[in-house]
Amino acid sequence: MEPLIKTENLYRYYGDRCAVEDLSFELQRGEILGLLGPNGAGKSTTLGMLAGNLAPSGGRIQLNGVDLLKHPLKAKAGLGYLPENPPLYRELSVDEYLHYCARLKALPRIQINEAVHRAKERCGLLEVARRLIGNLSKGYQQRVGIAQAIIHNPAVIILDEPTVGLDPIQIREIRELIRELRKEHGVILSTHILPEVQSICSRVLILHQGRIAYAEQLGDAKQQATESLIIRLDDPPPEEQLEALAGVNKVERLELGGFRLQVTNEARTISALAKQLATSGWGLQEFTPKRRSLEQIFMQITSGEAA
Numbered sequence: 001m002e003p004l005i006k007t008e009n010l011y012r013y014y015g016d017r018c019a020v021e022d023l024s025f026e027l028q029r030g031e032i033l034g035l036l037g038p039n040g041a042g043k044s045t046t047l048g049m050l051a052g053n054l055a056p057s058g059g060r061i062q063l064n065g066v067d068l069l070k071h072p073l074k075a076k077a078g079l080g081y082l083p084e085n086p087p088l089y090r091e092l093s094v095d096e097y098l099h100y101c102a103r104l105k106a107l108p109r110i111q112i113n114e115a116v117h118r119a120k121e122r123c124g125l126l127e128v129a130r131r132l133i134g135n136l137s138k139g140y141q142q143r144v145g146i147a148q149a150i151i152h153n154p155a156v157i158i159l160d161e162p163t164v165g166l167d168p169i170q171i172r173e174i175r176e177l178i179r180e181l182r183k184e185h186g187v188i189l190s191t192h193i194l195p196e197v198q199s200i201c202s203r204v205l206i207l208h209q210g211r212i213a214y215a216e217q218l219g220d221a222k223q224q225a226t227e228s229l230i231i232r233l234d235d236p237p238p239e240e241q242l243e244a245l246a247g248v249n250k251v252e253r254l255e256l257g258g259f260r261l262q263v264t265n266e267a268r269t270i271s272a273l274a275k276q277l278a279t280s281g282w283g284l285q286e287f288t289p290k291r292r293s294l295e296q297i298f299m300q301i302t303s304g305e306a307a
Contacts, residue, residue: 004186010059034197037207080154086145090134119147139170234283
């Protein structure tokens, strides 16, 4: 299946400084891609290039199969974008603003009313359609911002910090809305909130110093790979016997019959070890895999340590 976004060897320079270096990735329909990185990592520059607001210094961007640099208007017609500060007109009502956005996106006049109603319905705005945007809560203003991004039913939706400044109830509502959007679109979510990425994203990219430092599916075998095991045995054998088990690299003795096993970074190793220990006759009492969290991975990468 052809990706909705495909970037190849993307570069962006500001004078002599390279803000984005050799960036290549894809986005498929039905994916929510979490774009992470510390301040200055190149996230905003990347989003600006994907949205067509910044020209890359080198490389190629395809949106829904259309080259963004060769055919910018056609490519951007398939893109919806919510910047960190939503482009709202506070003196307009929700209806007035969304009709205005529909005209900006060149929707045929005969389709505008239907498109506005669909966007309001999907974003939970039907009850506030006639209210002034300036009188709405921050959460509803974010919904209006998302509504303008999806009103023309784009293939790709880019959301930059969509839950910033919201209370916990509003954050939950926006997250549910983003989950709904993935059913028909591909979504790129840029945020500093790591639990948000873990809760709603299917894949994550971590940028560091303009490059992709980490790229992984969330929840797949590799990302969830175990680095060590804590086991506890009633009748523990000599450490040499534990080290001889397949997949075990190192054994550290703990108190009260406990051991920390450094294991091969493969999920199938865990299943095989569990079977061996359960049938060993050593009286297995505890078997606890220890995994790296996304926060640990992020801190390790951005603090300059080896990934």
